[in-house]
Amino acid sequence: MRWSITEDDVRSIAVGAGVLGTGGGGDPYLGELQLIELIRQGRTVEVISVDDLSDDEQGCGVSGMGAPTIGIEKLPAGDEMWQAIKGVQDHLHTRFSFIVVGEVGGGNALEPLIAAAYGGVPVVDADPMGRAFPELQMDTFMIGGVNPSPFAISDAHGNTAVLHVNDANTAERYGRALTIAMGGATSLALPVITGREVKEHGIHGTLSLCHRIGQAVRSTMKEKGDVVAAVSSVVPTQTLFTGKIIDVDRKTTGGFARGYAVLAGIGDFSDSELRIDIQNEYLVAWRDDKPIATVPDLICVLDAESGLPVGTESLRYGLRLHVLGIPASRKLKTPRALSVVGPRAFGYDIDFFPLSGELPEEKIG
Amino acid sequence: MRIGIDVGGTNTDAVVMRGKDVVAATKTPTTKDVLSGILQALKDVLTDCNPSEITGVMLGTTHFANALVERRRLAKTAVIRLGFPYGEALPPFVDFPPGLADVIKGPTFLLPGGHEFDGRPITPFDEKKVRAAAREIAAAEIRTAVVSAPFSPVNDEMERQTADILMTECPGIRVTTSAEIGSVGLLERENAAILNACLLPLAEDIVDALRSALDAVGLTCPFYLTQNDGTLMNADYARRFPVLTISSGPTNSMRGASYLSGLKNAVVIDIGGTTADVGVLVNGFPRPASRTTEISGVRTNFRMPDVYCLGLGGGSLVHQSPSGTTTIGPTSVGYRITEQALVFGGDILTMTDIVVAGGFADVGDKERLSLGKEEANRVLAVADRMLEESVDRMKPSREDLPAIVVGGGSIIIRDLLKGISEVVRPSHFSVANAIGAAIAQVGGEIDRIFSLEGVSREAVLQEAKEQAVLRAIEAGADPQTVEIVELQEVPLAYLPSKASRIRVKAIGELKGAAS
Numbered sequence: 010m011r012w013s014i015t016e017d018d019v020r021s022i023a024v025g026a027g028v029l030g031t032g033g034g035g036d037p038y039l040g041e042l043q044l045i046e047l048i049r050q051g052r053t054v055e056v057i058s059v060d061d062l063s064d065d066e067q068g069c070g071v072s073g074m075g076a077p078t079i080g081i082e083k084l085p086a087g088d089e090m091w092q093a094i095k096g097v098q099d100h101l102h103t104r105f106s107f108i109v110v111g112e113v114g115g116g117n118a119l120e121p122l123i124a125a126a127y128g129g130v131p132v133v134d135a136d137p138m139g140r141a142f143p144e145l146q147m148d149t150f151m152i153g154g155v156n157p158s159p160f161a162i163s164d165a166h167g168n169t170a171v172l173h174v175n176d177a178n179t180a181e182r183y184g185r186a187l188t189i190a191m192g193g194a195t196s197l198a199l200p201v202i203t204g205r206e207v208k209e210h211g212i213h214g215t216l217s218l219c220h221r222i223g224q225a226v227r228s229t230m231k232e233k234g235d236v237v238a239a240v241s242s243v244v245p246t247q248t249l250f251t252g253k254i255i256d257v258d259r260k261t262t263g264g265f266a267r268g269y270a271v272l273a274g275i276g277d278f279s280d281s282e283l284r285i286d287i288q289n290e291y292l293v294a295w296r297d298d299k300p301i302a303t304v305p306d307l308i309c310v311l312d313a314e315s316g317l318p319v320g321t322e323s324l325r326y327g328l329r330l331h332v333l334g335i336p337a338s339r340k341l342k343t344p345r346a347l348s349v350v351g352p353r354a355f356g357y358d359i360d361f362f363p364l365s366g367e368l369p370e371e372k373i374g
Numbered sequence: 375m376r377i378g379i380d381v382g383g384t385n386t387d388a389v390v391m392r393g394k395d396v397v398a399a400t401k402t403p404t405t406k407d408v409l410s411g412i413l414q415a416l417k418d419v420l421t422d423c424n425p426s427e428i429t430g431v432m433l434g435t436t437h438f439a440n441a442l443v444e445r446r447r448l449a450k451t452a453v454i455r456l457g458f459p460y461g462e463a464l465p466p467f468v469d470f471p472p473g474l475a476d477v478i479k480g481p482t483f484l485l486p487g488g489h490e491f492d493g494r495p496i497t498p499f500d501e502k503k504v505r506a507a508a509r510e511i512a513a514a515e516i517r518t519a520v521v522s523a524p525f526s527p528v529n530d531e532m533e534r535q536t537a538d539i540l541m542t543e544c545p546g547i548r549v550t551t552s553a554e555i556g557s558v559g560l561l562e563r564e565n566a567a568i569l570n571a572c573l574l575p576l577a578e579d580i581v582d583a584l585r586s587a588l589d590a591v592g593l594t595c596p597f598y599l600t601q602n603d604g605t606l607m608n609a610d611y612a613r614r615f616p617v618l619t620i621s622s623g624p625t626n627s628m629r630g631a632s633y634l635s636g637l638k639n640a641v642v643i644d645i646g647g648t649t650a651d652v653g654v655l656v657n658g659f660p661r662p663a664s665r666t667t668e669i670s671g672v673r674t675n676f677r678m679p680d681v682y683c684l685g686l687g688g689g690s691l692v693h694q695s696p697s698g699t700t701t702i703g704p705t706s707v708g709y710r711i712t713e714q715a716l717v718f719g720g721d722i723l724t725m726t727d728i729v730v731a732g733g734f735a736d737v738g739d740k741e742r743l744s745l746g747k748e749e750a751n752r753v754l755a756v757a758d759r760m761l762e763e764s765v766d767r768m769k770p771s772r773e774d775l776p777a778i779v780v781g782g783g784s785i786i787i788r789d790l791l792k793g794i795s796e797v798v799r800p801s802h803f804s805v806a807n808a809i810g811a812a813i814a815q816v817g818g819e820i821d822r823i824f825s826l827e828g829v830s831r832e833a834v835l836q837e838a839k840e841q842a843v844l845r846a847i848e849a850g851a852d853p854q855t856v857e858i859v860e861l862q863e864v865p866l867a868y869l870p871s872k873a874s875r876i877r878v879k880a881i882g883e884l885k886g887a888a889s
Contacts, residue, residue, distance in 0.1 A: 039561070043463045078823070078875060079491050081559045082524045084461035165459045166497075192490045255771055260865060273771070314767065322864060327654070327661065327770040 011061075011131070014054040014122060018220060019044045025223030026118035027318035028240065029215075031307050033290035034115015034141030035077035036320065043085050044123050052126040057107065059135050059213045062204030067103060068133065069094050069201050070150065071121050072111030074162070074184055075194035077322070080116070083194055086165035090124035093198035096161035096169035101201065108132045109207055111148075111199070113215040114141030114290075120196070135211035139218075139338045139368055140307050143289040145184060146177035147350045149340045150200055153210030160184070160199035164191040212338040213370040218244065226316060236316030237331050240309075245366025249294055249302055250283040250332040251275050251313065257324045259287070270324050272332070283332060285310070287321045292355055294332060302334040303357070305341035305350040306364045309333045336366045375427050377593075378812025379415055380434040380600075380626050380805075381408055384647075384709060387808035388415035390423050398422055399805045408437050409580075413587050425592035430884065432811040434600040434622040437580050438573050442620070442670040445477050447579075448572040449518040449548075452480040452511045454504065454540070455564065456487030456523035456532055457496055466520070466564060471671035478572040480516045483507040487532045488524035491823055491873060496524060499532050501539065508543035518571045519544070522552035522564040527822045530554075548574040555615065557821035558875055562666060562675035569669055570617035577616035581609050598884070602678055604629045604659060604810070605817035606884060608850060620669060623807060624679050628653050628660045630810030631778040634800030640776045641765050641794065644806075645783035647689040648706035652682045652764045655778075657859055659881075661770070682764050688783030689715070690725045692753055700756045716742050725786055728753045735785045754788065762792045769793060780806045816884050818845025818856075821877040835861070835876065842880040851882030 014022075023041040026034070048054070062068075071090050073080065098105055108128065110121045113136040125132045137148040151157060157180040163169040170187055174180045180199065188195045221243045229239035240246050252272030259268035267288050274281040284295040291308035294301050302308050310319045313329035341350055342363060348354060351361040375397065379388045381404055390398040400418035405411035412433070441447050453466035466482040467475045485504060486497040511519060521536045530553035537549040550571040556563030588597055598606040601618045604625040612619065624644075631642045638658040644651045654661045660679035667676045685704025689711040693701045707714040707722055714720035716727040717738025723745075729735045731743045732750035769775055774795035779787050780803040790797060802809060820841045824834045839858055846856045860879040 039464065042469055046463065046468065076491075078558060081561070082491070083457065083488075083496070084524075084560055085463040086459035086461070087463040192496065253769075253771075259863075275766070327768070329767055 012056040012217070014048065014056060016045050016048050019048065019119070019122075021223030021227055022118055022122075022216070022220050023223065024226050024317070025219035025221070026113065026115055027320075028222050028226065028309050028311070029113055029118070029139070029219055029307065030115030030141045030318065030320070031290045031309055032287065032319070032321040033143065034112060034117055035073070035080060037116045037119055039081065039084060040116050040119030040123060044119055044126065047123065047126040054122045054125045055131040056134050056216060057131045059133060059208055059211065062107065062133060062207055064203065064205035064208070066106045066204045067201065068105045068107035068109055068130075068204070068207070069097055069198050070109045070111040070137070071124050071196065071198050072117040073120050073194065074197040075188045077116065079193035083165070083192065085123075088127040089163055089165045090120045090196045091127035092167070092169060093161045093163040093196040094124055094128060096163055096171055097159055097198045097201055100159055100161070100171045105130060107204075109202060109211065110136035110216055111197070112136060112138050112141055113219050114138060117141070118216070118219055132216065133207060134216045135207055135213050136215045137211055139212040139215050139341065140305070141290050142350065145181045145197070145199065148177070149210050149212060149338070149346065150202060150206065151177035152346045152349050153206070155200050155202055155206050155210060157200050159201065160197065162187050162191070163196045163198075210340065212340055212368070218369065230316045236311055237333060240333060244335050244368060247302075247334040247364055248331065249308070249334045250281075250296065251278050252283055252330060252332070254324060254326055254328045254330065257326060272330060275329065285332065288355060289321065291321065293352060293357060293359070294334070300359050300362075302364055303352045303359065303361055304355060305337040305346070305361070307335040307337060309335060334364045336364045336368055338368045338370070375423065375429065376812045377416070377419060377428055377431045378808040378810070379412055379431065380623060380807035380811050381412065381436045382623060382807065383436070386411040386415045387805040388419045389802070389805050389808040389812055390419045390428070391809065391812045396802045396809065399802055399808070401805065408435060408440070409583055409587060412584070413591070416587070416591050416593070420591055426594075428593055428595050430595050431588060431593060431597040432600060432606060432814050433584070433597060434626045434807065434811045435619065436623070438576070438616045439620045441573060441576055442569065445474060447576045448478050449575050450480040450516055451478050451568055451571045452514070452516045452519040453482045453564065453568065454507050454519065454521050454536055455482070455484050456499075456521075456536065458484045458486045460488070460496065460524060461560070464561060466522075466568065469561070469565070469673055474670060474672065478568070481510060481514055489526070489529045489532070491525055491528065492825055493525075493529050495532075499535055501535075504536050504539050505543060508540045511540070511547070512544040517546065518548045518574050520550050520552065520564065520567040520571045522560060522567060524560055525823070526551070526553035527558055527563075550574070550614075555617070556675050557877070558823065559675045562673055565672050566617060566674040566676060569672060569674065570615060573616040574614070577613050581613050585609065598814070600626055600811050600814050602676060603817060603819075603879075604814060605881060606814045606850070611849070617669070621678055624651060624653065624681050625660050626810030626814070627780065627807040628655060628679065628810065629658070629814065630806035630808070631655075631780050631800065631803070632658050633809060633813045634802060634806060635778045635798045637776055637778060637798065640778050640798070641768060642778045642780065643761065643765070643784065643787065644781040645779070645786055646687050646781050647708050647711060647783060648685065648687045649683050650686045650761065650764070650783070652684070652761075652768050653679055654768050654770060656770065659859060680768070682768050684760060684764050686725070686757060686760050686786070688724070688726045688786065692723045692725060692728055700753050702753070702757055702760065725757065725783070729785050734788050754786070757786055758791055761787065765791060765793050779803070815881050816846055816849045816851035817879060817881045818842045818847070818849055818851070819877070819879045820845065821875070823873055823875050825873050834874070835863070838876045838878045839880070842878040846880040846882050850885055852885040853882070856880050856882030
C-alpha cells in the first residue's frame with residue numbers, strides 16, 4: 010500500500026525523528042521546513058511498504074553526513090540529496106525504483122523524503138538503524154553484508170564523488186574526509202541495494218513508526234498530557250529516570266562530541282543519580298554507577314516540561330528530563346551486530362543486556 | 375543620580391537612585407502611546423529632584439514589542455543573502471507567519487559568497503550581482519535591508535562589503551547585517567536581523583521622541599535602553615538595534631531583585647495580579663532559556679531569560695468544588711480586583727480575599743468575608759504546593775536557595791516553601807523592574823565557531839574572552855570593571871576536525887555613571 014505524505018505527516022515525522030535520534034542526528038527543523046515547502050509547491054512524496062518491493066528491484070539509501078552545526082549555517086540548496094543518488098545511478102547506468110532511509114533518527118529521517126520529492130521515486134518504509142548512530146558501518150545493511158560500493162558523496166555545488174571501497178569502515182573514513190573537504194556537510198548515497206536485501210537486512214516499518222511516535226507526542230502535547238505515556242502507547246518504553254541535570258561535561262575527541270550528563274532524581278527517583286554517557290548520541294545510562302541501558306537500545310531524553318526530545322547539544326545544568334529506554338530492533342542485537350553497535354564497539358567494558366520488549370515492525374496503513 | 379524606568383503591560387514604573395539608595399519611586403498606568411506614560415512617570419519622580427543632578431536615564435520599553443504584535447509602523451525590508459547555492463530551498467521569510475510577512479516582506483536575493491566554517495570562502499564575492507540587487511532594491515523604493523551570509527559570525531567581511539554597496543547604491547537605506555545581531559544558525563540569525571531592520575524607522579522616531587521628552591522635563595543627560603540580557607545600549611545603538619530591547623522587562627525585574635537583596639544566586643518569584651513568574655539568578659543574571667525563542671511567531675536565536683509562568687496571582691479566582699477540592703486560577707479578575715474581590719465589595723472569591731481571611735494582610739473590608747481562617751489556610755496550602763513545584767522546576771540544583779519575593783501579589787507567600795532556604799522581601803520590591811533598569815550594566819558578547827587546529831584550547835578561549843571584553847568596552851563599559859560572566863564551549867559533533875562553538879559574555883559598569 011502507498012502512503013502519500015502530507016504537511017501534517019511531515020511535522021509528526023520530525024518530532025518522531027527527534028525521539029528516535031537518541032540525542033543525535035541533528036535537528037530535523039530545516040528538513041521539515043524544506044519538505045513542507047516542497048509539498049506546498051505540489052511535489053508528492055510516496056512511501057511504500059517493504060512488502061511492495063520485488064526481490065530484484067534496485068534502490069539506494071541516502072542521508073546527510075557532517076556536522077549539524079554546519080548544516081544550520083549552510084542551508085539546503087534543494088536537490089543535493091537526490092543529486093548524490095543520481096550520481097550513483099548515472100555511474101551504474103541504471104535507474105533506481107526506490108529510496109531507502111539511511112537513518113531514521115534525527116534530521117536524516119526527512120532527507121530521503123526530500124530526495125524523493127525531487128526524484129519522483131517512492132521511499133520504502135524501512136531503515137538500517139531504527140535510531141541514530143554516529144558512523145555509517147553501524148547499519149544493519151552493512152552488518153548484513155550489503156556491499157557499500159559504489160557510493161556517492163555530493164555537495165550543493167554540483168560536485169559528486171563516486172567511490173569504490175573495500176568495506177564499510179573504509180567508506181566511513183573516506184566519506185568523512187571528503188565531507189570535510191566539501192565544507193563539512195554533504196549528502197551521502199549509500200548503499201545501492203536490492204528489494205531482497207532491504208527485506209532481509211532492513212528494519213521494517215521504521216518511518217511509519219517514527220510518524221506514529223511523533224503523532225502521539227504532538228497530540229498529547231496539545232492536550233498537555235503525559236508524553237511518556239504517549240510514546241509508550243506506540244513502542245515498548247521503560248522510564249529509566251526522571252531528574253534534573255546537575256552536571257554536564259562535553260569535549261571533542263576524534264570528531265565525536267564525547268561527554269556525560271549527570272541527573273539528580275525527582276519524584277520516584279529521588280535519592281538516586283543517573284549518568285548518561287554521550288558520544289554524539291546517548292550511549293549508556295548508569296543509575297548509581299550500575300548500567301541500566303546501553304547501545305544499541307535507545308536512550309531517549311524528553312524535556313519534562315515541553316515533552317519535546319532534547320539533543321545532546323542542548324543539555325544544560327538545571328534541565329528537567331524524562332529518560333526513556335526503547336528496545337532496539339532484534340537485527341541490532343545479533344552477536345554480529347553487537348560487535349559493531351554494542352557497548353564494546355564504543356569502548357565500554359560491559360556486555361549488552363537488552364531492555365525488555367521488541368521494536369514493533371508494523372506495516373503502514 | 376540615575377533614573378530607571380520600566381514600561382510594563384499595566385504600569386510604568388520609575389525610580390531615582392543615588393548610588394545604592396532609592397530616592398524616589400512611582401507607578402503610573404501605562405498609556406497606549408507608551409510615551410506619555412513615560413513622561414508622566416518622569417514628572418512624578420522629578421518633583422523632589424533636581425534634573426541637573428541626573429547623570430543617566432535607563433529605560434526598558436515595550437515600544438518595539440508592541441509594534442511587532444500590532445504589526446504597525448513596520449518597514450518593508452529587502453534581504454540579500456549570500457552563500458548561493460546553499461539556502462535556495464529555504465529563502466528569507468520562509469518560516470515567518472503569513473500575516474507578518476505580508477507587511478514586511480520585500481524583495482529577496484540569494485547571491486554567491488559566504489564562508490565555510492573554517493573561514494575560507496564558499497564562492498567568491500560577486501560585486502556585480504550585489505550591485506545589481508542593490509539597484510533593484512533602490513528601484514523598488516525599499517528603505518531597509520538585511521544582509522546575511524553563512525558563517526558570518528566567523529567572518530563578516532562579505533556581509534560588510536554588501537552593506538557598503540547597498541549604502542552607495544541606495545542612499546539613505548538602513549542596513550542590518552546578520553553578524554551584528556545573532557549567533558550561529560543562519561535562518562534564525564537572518565530572521566532576527568529582519569525583525570530588527572523592519573523596526574529601524576520606528577526606532578529613529580522613538581529615540582528622537584524620547585530625547586525630546588527628556589529635554590521637556592529638563593533632563594539633558596544621556597539615556598540608555600535596556601536589552602534582553604539586562605545590559606544597556608546607548609541612544610545611537612538603540613537606533614540601530616531596536617530588536618535587542620524587545621523583552622527586557624523580566625530581566626530588569628530579576629536584576630532589580632538581585633540588586634535590592636544583594637543576592638546573586640537565588641530564585642526570584644514575581645507575583646502580580648494574574649501570574650507568578652519564577653526565574654533563577656545565576657551570578658546575578660537571569661539564567662537564559664535553552665530553547666530557540668519565538669518573537670511574534672518568528673524563530674530567532676536570541677537568548678531570553680528562562681522564566682516559568684504559572685497562573686497564580688493576587689486576583690486569581692479561587693474555586694472550591696462540592697467534593698472539597700480547591701483550584702486556583704488561571705483565570706483572574708486582573709486590574710478589576712479593586713471592584714470584584716469580596717473584600718473590595720465585589721462578589722468573586724480571589725486569592726487576595728483568602729490572604730485577608732487568613733489574617734496575613736489587611737486590605738479592604740474583612741467583614742465582607744464569610745470564610746474562616748482554617749478554610750483560608752487550606753487554600754493557601756494549595757497555592758504553596760503550586761509555587762513549590764515551580765520553584766523545584768527552576769532550581770539549578772538540589773540545594774535549597776533563597777527566594778527573592780517581589781510584586782504586588784507576593785503577599786500570597788507567607789513563609790518558607792519547600793526548597794527555599796529563606797524568603798527575602800526587599801524594600802521597594804514593587805518597583806524592582808525600574809531599579810533593575812537603573813542599575814543596568816554594559817555588556818559584550820561573542821558567539822562564534824573557533825578552529826582548534828594548531829592552536830591550544832587555552833589560547834582560543836583567551837582570544838574569545840578578549841573579544842568579549844573589547845565589545846563591552848566599545849559599548850561603553852568602564853574597562854576597570856569588566857569581567858567575564860559566562861563562558862560556554864560546545865564542540866562541533868560528527869566531524870573529526872577540531873572546532874568548537876564558544877560563547878563568552880563580559881559585563882562592566884557604565885563608564886562615568888557610577889554616581
